[in-house]
Amino acid sequence: MTRLRTAALVGNPNAGKSALFNALTGARQKIANYPGVTVERKAGRMFLPSGEPVELIDLPGSYSLDPASPDEEVTRQVVQGDFPGEPVPDVLVVVVDAANLEQHLVFAQELIALGRPTVVALNMVDMAERDGLVLDADALSAALGVPVISTVAVRKRGIEALVEAMGDAEKQDLSARHEVAGQSLPERRLAARNMTRGAILSEDSKHRLHAKLDKVLLHPWLGPPILFALLFIIFQAVFAWATPFADALDGGITALIGLVEGAMPAGVVRDFITEGVLTGVGSVVVFLPQIVILFAFILAMEQSGYMARAAFIMDRLMAYVGLSGRSFIPLLSSFACAIPGIMATRSIADPKDRLTTILVAPLMTCSARLPVYAVIIAAFIPATTVGPGIGLQGLVLFGLYVAGIVGAMVAALVLRRTVAKGGASGFIMEMPRYQMPPLRDMAIGLWQRAWVFLRRAGTIIFIATIALWVLLSFPKAEPGESQIDASIAGHVADGMHVILSPIGFNREISLAIIPAMAAREVAVSALATTYAVEGADEEEEAQGLIPRLQAGWSLPTALAFLAWFVFAPQCISTIAVAKRETNGWKWPIFMLVYLFGAAYVFAGLTYWSAVALGL
Amino acid sequence: MENDLTLDLLAPLERAEIVHVDWSALAPDEGKRLRAMGIDAGARVAIAHRGIFVGKDPIALMVGRMNVAIRRVHARAMTVRLV
Numbered sequence A: 001m002t003r004l005r006t007a008a009l010v011g012n013p014n015a016g017k018s019a020l021f022n023a024l025t026g027a028r029q030k031i032a033n034y035p036g037v038t039v040e041r042k043a044g045r046m047f048l049p050s051g052e053p054v055e056l057i058d059l060p061g062s063y064s065l066d067p068a069s070p071d072e073e074v075t076r077q078v079v080q081g082d083f084p085g086e087p088v089p090d091v092l093v094v095v096v097d098a099a100n101l102e103q104h105l106v107f108a109q110e111l112i113a114l115g116r117p118t119v120v121a122l123n124m125v126d127m128a129e130r131d132g133l134v135l136d137a138d139a140l141s142a143a144l145g146v147p148v149i150s151t152v153a154v155r156k157r158g159i160e161a162l163v164e165a166m167g168d169a170e171k172q173d174l175s176a177r178h179e180v181a182g183q184s185l186p187e188r189r190l191a192a193r194n195m196t197r198g199a200i201l202s203e204d205s206k207h208r209l210h211a212k213l214d215k216v217l218l219h220p221w222l223g224p225p226i227l228f229a230l231l232f233i234i235f236q237a238v239f240a241w242a243t244p245f246a247d248a249l250d251g252g253i254t255a256l257i258g259l260v261e262g263a264m265p266a267g268v269v270r271d272f273i274t275e276g277v278l279t280g281v282g283s284v285v286v287f288l289p290q291i292v293i294l295f296a297f298i299l300a301m302e303q304s305g306y307m308a309r310a311a312f313i314m315d316r317l318m319a320y321v322g323l324s325g326r327s328f329i330p331l332l333s334s335f336a337c338a339i340p341g342i343m344a345t346r347s348i349a350d351p352k353d354r355l356t357t358i359l360v361a362p363l364m365t366c367s368a369r370l371p372v373y374a375v376i377i378a379a380f381i382p383a384t385t386v387g388p389g390i391g392l393q394g395l396v397l398f399g400l401y402v403a404g405i406v407g408a409m410v411a412a413l414v415l416r417r418t419v420a421k422g423g424a425s426g427f428i429m430e431m432p433r434y435q436m437p438p439l440r441d442m443a444i445g446l447w448q449r450a451w452v453f454l455r456r457a458g459t460i461i462f463i464a465t466i467a468l469w470v471l472l473s474f475p476k477a478e479p480g481e482s483q484i485d486a487s488i489a490g491h492v493a494d495g496m497h498v499i500l501s502p503i504g505f506n507r508e509i510s511l512a513i514i515p516a517m518a519a520r521e522v523a524v525s526a527l528a529t530t531y532a533v534e535g536a537d538e539e540e541e542a543q544g545l546i547p548r549l550q551a552g553w554s555l556p557t558a559l560a561f562l563a564w565f566v567f568a569p570q571c572i573s574t575i576a577v578a579k580r581e582t583n584g585w586k587w588p589i590f591m592l593v594y595l596f597g598a599a600y601v602f603a604g605l606t607y608w609s610a611v612a613l614g615l
Numbered sequence B: 001m002e003n004d005l006t007l008d009l010l011a012p013l014e015r016a017e018i019v020h021v022d023w024s025a026l027a028p029d030e031g032k033r034l035r036a037m038g039i040d041a042g043a044r045v046a047i048a049h050r051g052i053f054v055g056k057d058p059i060a061l062m063v064g065r066m067n068v069a070i071r072r073v074h075a076r077a078m079t080v081r082l083v
Helices: A017-025 A070-079 A098-112 A125-130 A137-144 A159-171 A174-177 A185-199 A209-217 A223-263 A268-285 A290-303 A306-319 A327-335 A338-347 A353-362 A368-378 A390-418 A438-472 A488-503 A507-512 A522-534 A538-542 A545-552 A555-567 A572-582 A586-612 B028-036 B072-075
Strands: A004-013 A029-033 A038-048 A054-058 A089-099 A118-123 A133-135 A148-149 A200-203 A385-387 A428-430 B017-019 B044-050 B059-063 B066-070 B078-082
Touching: A004 A070, A004 A098, A017 A029, A017 A054, A017 A089, A017 A118, A017 A159, A017 A438, A029 B066, A038 A174, A038 A385, A038 B017, A089 A159, A098 A125, A098 A133, A098 A137, A098 A159, A098 A185, A098 A545, A118 A159, A125 A133, A137 A148, A148 A159, A185 A200, A209 A223, A223 A268, A223 A306, A268 A438, A290 A306, A290 A338, A290 A368, A290 A438, A306 A327, A306 B028, A306 B066, A327 A353, A327 B059, A338 A353, A338 A438, A338 A572, A338 B028, A353 A390, A353 A488, A353 A572, A353 A586, A368 A390, A368 A522, A368 A545, A368 A555, A385 A390, A385 A572, A390 A555, A390 A586, A438 A586, A488 A507, A488 A586, A507 A522, A507 A538, A522 A545, A555 A586, A572 A586, B044 B072, B059 B072
Parallel strands: A004 A054, A004 A089, A089 A118, A118 A148
Antiparallel strands: A029 A038, A038 A054, A133 A200, A428 B066, B017 B044, B017 B078, B044 B059, B059 B066
């Protein structure tokens, strides 16, 4: 039996590797992690002209084989055959950007010098031509000593020729390669310059579209307003456009629950499926529309090249709290959900920067907090105006968002000076050329990210909700006793109430925040359940939650509850993702302790000041 | 020292060549990354854009056909001469 052949795409960042990977493998891709590191391993299946299947892996973009980040270390180890359990690729496909050839040939020479069967994909030749640069692939091939194929990955141009060259690569004569091995960086740089000059057929530097766009988008006075306008549109889209889809999903889940209730006899198994699995997993799935919309914007920003400009604009502000422009993207994502936000921190090379960003990401007001804020604000904040067109309720909501941002900034400042202390974090980032985001690559990227989110959050929340359901459902209540009081969670709530009563929390709140560990918005349904269960008759049960809250809670208690939710890490999925991304329990536990501590202190301060003010 | 013009002092679009980089002033990985990007002694550079906030930080540096965002602290470690 012959083993499956392998090939690897390798090259500089922004060489168009991912688009080429999509063009070669279509949607047949598998995304996982390299064991022990939080670097994504993207693999897919392609076929040589002979029909032979090949496993193609897309290695993290690198500038050289002398790694400056964990991503680059993985690339180095895989191409040199040092990565445990990862076979040395039979064929290396070195991807270079035609419009940035002089730079990309430096790393290409280093890869060719490894002496392995190699093909160079001279990618994005159309973009180079747009910039007025016409290149001779044959001349470059002669200079490099390996086949060079011109490609335009996003339009699938040159893909057939590239696959053919990959099929023939193992017949290459490798003996001459050793001449270039052991060259120094300046030597390779000089050679890259000469080879580039030798390959240029014509050059005219008139059409530099990106320079013109940068003039506007990085303009000192126009750039930031454009960025903030874009962010405003994204927020509008995430919260307004997603609603009908989220409602539809919610309705679907409710219908499914009804279906199961109709089809199965009442009992523990049915309760487990409806109250545990469907309700729990459903509570995460309803966020999918928001996350997909947010990802669509983020992908479009990344693939168009604008994201690097956004990071550039935000860098100075982030620097005040010891972070860099690279933290901007993860923190922006965290406004929809901290899970994709924390996953997006992988692009931050500096480990201390990355850790700080992970630790403060849960302070960004994620969409799961909105249902909680909405109910409490509707119940306790009067719908009056405090100025022309400024409603008090909206102002309080805005204040809660600002409290989260300020909290995150202060936390980052403190963390960077204490537990995540490190040298001044730098910001070195290549700003890619602008391009229209290719729809196909957008669609594949969107599908992959949505799937990764569903799988990760889904499995974690599945287990968490089962655990919580067990805590809330057992032991079974005696007749006349409420199920929640009798349950393990009810007894835990009694204990917690002792700790939480000084900050104004009543027993119902103590109880509601236990299931809300699964997801924050569960607090609303948990409160509804608690009050409904305690109702003496059906009429009381039917009474809406809002009047019950108004009757049962004081204003200071309600405000303390809001302050609690600004900080409290009430999301098991976030903790679990933080554990994965930091490779251990140390930092997620730290995150739990500091955020619950902050939640307690700020809820307390809110409660005590409100009481002192006589509210 | 006869030449003490550092990269951060260049006016936008003023062309210069890096003559010396004080690598000891930079974190090792950052130095490695800058060298790999071709930001090293001998490179022809120009500042394309600067941030608007205090210190006009960061800096978008043109090097070859690439634009690279760096911080002012990096630029200050690089001695340049106008070309």
